[in-house]
Every structure is written in structure tokens, then in C-alpha cells.
Amino acid sequence: MKEQLATFRSQLEEFARKHRNDIRKNPAFRSQFHEMCAKVGVDPLASNKGLWAELLGIGDFYYELGVQIVEICLATRPHNGGLINLQELCNLLRQKRKHDREAVSEDDCLRAISKLKVMGSGFEVITAGKKKLVRSVPTELKKDHNEILELAQAQGFVAVDEVERRLSWTLGRAIDALDTLLDEGLAMIDDGHEDGKRRYWFPCVSSISSVGADS
Amino acid sequence: MQKLGDFKLPQFFNYPPYFTLQPVRETREKQVQLWKELILEYCRTQKIFVIGLEEEFPLFSNPEIERSLSHEAREAFVSALVSDGRAEWLDKGHRKCLILWHRIQDWAEIIINFVKENGLEDSVMTVEEIRSGIESRGTELHGLDRIILMRALKLLEHKGKLAIFKGTTADDEGVKFSI
Incomplete structure (x- = not known):
């Protein structure tokens, strides 16, 4: 078994050498390559000095992505409270790297973030409904908050009565959760709608978070 | 991108909660900052020197999202400019304000x-x-x-x-x- 794995690893190296360019230029190919590596217990990102990094230079690639992700998260934090939609993050990342010919996928973002996580930077990916959100401030989001974020994805905002009704919560529970999200800077109130009902907007689930990104 | 004449509006102008004064301090500071920059930049490019808080002013409402700033919000943003030395009230009632995009x-x-x-x-x-x-x-x-x-x-x-x-x-x- 050990021997078999060793053979497989050397074949993987051979493969990596041969397809070096594809791995670097093609995000889908890169993602598949990562999967193959995981299967044989090789982490090409584990060290920047190892054979893999030398072979592919992908350690540098993810390191650079990581730095850019941190920059974007910091720049958009005043607006979104430190929680950003992965898709949005990826778009901003592509804008930032538009001079670079290498394409970046969401999978690449996630890998770069997991590398950041190792450094103890407090970056984390959470799932709310269908969306993945990247958190760059160490707020502890409880299940209730997560459910509200999920609900807000439909329109970008929720109203108190909607939270009560859709999640079958008491008024108190809904208000508590919404107040916490406000305090954390993850929500903003909107009293301007003609129906007179206060709306709670969540910049992290709308694409508006590019506000301030270039300032 | 929405425009007012030849003036390019920032994205936050289309996000409804920016038209309601935010209760949480940090969020509000960011909100005030964005509005201050917008008002100064708009006045500078359009050569506007005086704003009347009770008068029509293109930045005070956004028909596209059906939102407009309350009097309280207008006064909060302009007062913030006054504290920065970027505006001066012309009357005690705080109805008219001189905008100093140059000090x-x-x-x-x-x-x-x-x-x-x-x-x-x-x-x-x-x-x-x-x-x-x-x-x-x-x-x-x-x-x-x-x-x-x-x-x-x-x-x-x-x-x-x-x-x-x-x-x-x-x-x-x-x-x-x-x-």
C-alpha cells in the first residue's frame, strides 16, 4: 500500500510537471489537480519551499491571492461589517487582478482563505443558505443570525414581521437577533419605504459592498 | 451607474439604508463620511456654493429607489461638514449653508x-x-x-x-x- 502511494505520488509529480501551465492558467484544471493531490495526501500548499511549490509556483499564487483577499476585506469592512459574499469577493478580486492573465475561481478563493485561516487570522467561510460568506472579523454568528442572513438573500433585506412569520419566531427573538446584527455592523436600517415598516438591509448579501472598495 | 447630468453618483446612493440615519455609531460614521464626500464633490463639480436644507437639492432624494433624506439626516450630514470646516451655517435656524469645497x-x-x-x-x-x-x-x-x-x-x-x-x-x- 505504501509503495503504491509512493508510485502514485511520483506519477502525480510527473503529471504536475507536464501540465504545469494548465494548472497555473486554468482554474478548473487547477481545482481538479487539488482534488487529486488530496486523494493521495499531498498538500501542494503546505509549504512554499517544497518540491510542489518550486514545481508550480502555486504557493506564491495563493499567497498573493491571500494578501489581496485581506486587502479587499479590509477595504469593504466599513460597509459590510466584515462579512462579504464569496461571489462578490471573487468579483472584486478579479477586478483587482485584471492585468493578470491567470483566471481566479471561487475554489481558488476558498483555498487562499483556508491558507489564511492557518495563520490564525480569523478568516472564516460560513454558509448561509445557498451562499458562502467570508468573515474577516471574529464575530460569533449564532444559528439565529445565520438564518436571518439566509432569509435576507431573497431581497437583500428583511422586516421584523417577516422574520417572525417565516422563521416562526417570537417578536423578542427576532428583535434580539436583528439588534445584534446591527451592533455588529452587519445590518443597516431603512425607514424610508412607503409602507412605513423598518427594513434591515445586509450589505454582505447584496452586491453593493463594492462601495468604498476602491477608496 | 446612475448619473445626475454629467455627475457620476456613487453606488451607495442607490442603497436604501444610506437614506436613513444609522443608529449604530460605527455604521453611522461611515455613512456620514460617504455623504460628506458626495456633497462636497457634487458642489465642487456643479459650482454650488449654498445649500438650502428645506429646498430641492438633487442629492437629497433618489427617485429611482424612492428614498429621500429626512430633515434630521440632512442637518446631520451638513453639520458634519461644518465641524470639518467645510461648510458654514448662514442662519441661526440652520436652514441655509455655505459649502466650502475650498476652505x-x-x-x-x-x-x-x-x-x-x-x-x-x-x-x-x-x-x-x-x-x-x-x-x-x-x-x-x-x-x-x-x-x-x-x-x-x-x-x-x-x-x-x-x-x-x-x-x-x-x-x-x-x-x-x-x-
């Missing part, structure tokens, strides 16, 4: 440069000439609000760079430069 001392500097460029170092001009004469055409001084111009001139007078004297009628005060 008074910057306007004074612009006047000095204008005088030097035109070789007017020891000439006499009327206040009206400075803001609408041939020499100022194409410069930032052209069309400058009279109140701001007078404030800048008084600052320069205080520094001994010029003397203001009364003309025959109230609206043709003269200026004798001595730069």
Missing part, C-alpha cells in the same frame, strides 16, 4: 495666484470684477459666491495683502492689492 484660506490662496498671474500686484479692482470680470474668466474665481469671496478678501486684508474700500454704492466695493 476660505484656500480661496484666499487662489486669489493671490490670480493676482500674480495677471500682474495685478498693486492694482485696484472691484469685488464684482474679481468674480465676473474678463481676467477671472476660465478660473475658479469666475462665478464665485460673493459671501465666500468677501470672506477670503477679508482674510487677505487681515494679512495686509490688500485693502477693501467702499465704493459709491453698496455693491461695488473696491479692492486695492498690495502683494
Whole structure:
């Protein structure tokens, strides 16, 4: 078994050498390559000095992505409270790297973030409904908050009565959760709608978070 | 991107909660900052010198998202500009405000440069000439609000760079430069 794995690893190296360019230029190919590596217990990102990094230079690639992700998260934090939609993050990342010919996928973002996580930077990916959100401030989001974020994805905002009704919560529970999200800077109130009902907007689930990104 | 004439509006202008004063301090600070920048930039590009809080002003409402700023919000944003030295109330009731996208001392500097460029170092001009004469055409001084111009001139007078004297009628005060 050990021997078999060793053979497989050397074949993987051979493969990596041969397809070096594809791995670097093609995000889908890169993602598949990562999967193959995981299967044989090789982490090409584990060290920047190892054979893999030398072979592919992908350690540098993810390191650079990581730095850019941190920059974007910091720049958009005043607006979104430190929680950003992965898709949005990826778009901003592509804008930032538009001079670079290498394409970046969401999978690449996630890998770069997991590398950041190792450094103890407090970056984390959470799932709310269908969306993945990247958190760059160490707020502890409880299940209730997560459910509200999920609900807000439909329109970008929720109203108190909607939270009560859709999640079958008491008024108190809904208000508590919404107040916490406000305090954390993850929500903003909107009293301007003609129906007179206060709306709670969540910049992290709308694409508006590019506000301030270039300032 | 939404536009007002040739002015490109920032994205936050289309996000409804920015039209409601935010209760949480940090969120509000960011909100106030964005509005301050927008008001100054808009006034600078459109050459607007005075804003009336109770009057129609294109930035105070966004029909596209059906939101407009409450009086309280307008006053909060403009007051923040006042504390930055970028605006001054014209009345005690805080209804009209002078917007200083250049501070008074910057306007004074612009006047000095204008005088030097035109070789007017020891000439006499009327206040009206400075803001609408041939020499100022194409410069930032052209069309400058009279109140701001007078404030800048008084600052320069205080520094001994010029003397203001009364003309025959109230609206043709003269200026004798001595730069």
C-alpha cells in the first residue's frame, strides 16, 4: 500500500510537471489537480519551499491571492461589517487582478482563505443558505443570525414581521437577533419605504459592498 | 451607474439604508463620511456654493429607489461638514449653508495666484470684477459666491495683502492689492 502511494505520488509529480501551465492558467484544471493531490495526501500548499511549490509556483499564487483577499476585506469592512459574499469577493478580486492573465475561481478563493485561516487570522467561510460568506472579523454568528442572513438573500433585506412569520419566531427573538446584527455592523436600517415598516438591509448579501472598495 | 447630468453618483446612493440615519455609531460614521464626500464633490463639480436644507437639492432624494433624506439626516450630514470646516451655517435656524469645497484660506490662496498671474500686484479692482470680470474668466474665481469671496478678501486684508474700500454704492466695493 505504501509503495503504491509512493508510485502514485511520483506519477502525480510527473503529471504536475507536464501540465504545469494548465494548472497555473486554468482554474478548473487547477481545482481538479487539488482534488487529486488530496486523494493521495499531498498538500501542494503546505509549504512554499517544497518540491510542489518550486514545481508550480502555486504557493506564491495563493499567497498573493491571500494578501489581496485581506486587502479587499479590509477595504469593504466599513460597509459590510466584515462579512462579504464569496461571489462578490471573487468579483472584486478579479477586478483587482485584471492585468493578470491567470483566471481566479471561487475554489481558488476558498483555498487562499483556508491558507489564511492557518495563520490564525480569523478568516472564516460560513454558509448561509445557498451562499458562502467570508468573515474577516471574529464575530460569533449564532444559528439565529445565520438564518436571518439566509432569509435576507431573497431581497437583500428583511422586516421584523417577516422574520417572525417565516422563521416562526417570537417578536423578542427576532428583535434580539436583528439588534445584534446591527451592533455588529452587519445590518443597516431603512425607514424610508412607503409602507412605513423598518427594513434591515445586509450589505454582505447584496452586491453593493463594492462601495468604498476602491477608496 | 446612475448619473445626475454629467455627475457620476456613487453606488451607495442607490442603497436604501444610506437614506436613513444609522443608529449604530460605527455604521453611522461611515455613512456620514460617504455623504460628506458626495456633497462636497457634487458642489465642487456643479459650482454650488449654498445649500438650502428645506429646498430641492438633487442629492437629497433618489427617485429611482424612492428614498429621500429626512430633515434630521440632512442637518446631520451638513453639520458634519461644518465641524470639518467645510461648510458654514448662514442662519441661526440652520436652514441655509455655505459649502466650502475650498476652505476660505484656500480661496484666499487662489486669489493671490490670480493676482500674480495677471500682474495685478498693486492694482485696484472691484469685488464684482474679481468674480465676473474678463481676467477671472476660465478660473475658479469666475462665478464665485460673493459671501465666500468677501470672506477670503477679508482674510487677505487681515494679512495686509490688500485693502477693501467702499465704493459709491453698496455693491461695488473696491479692492486695492498690495502683494
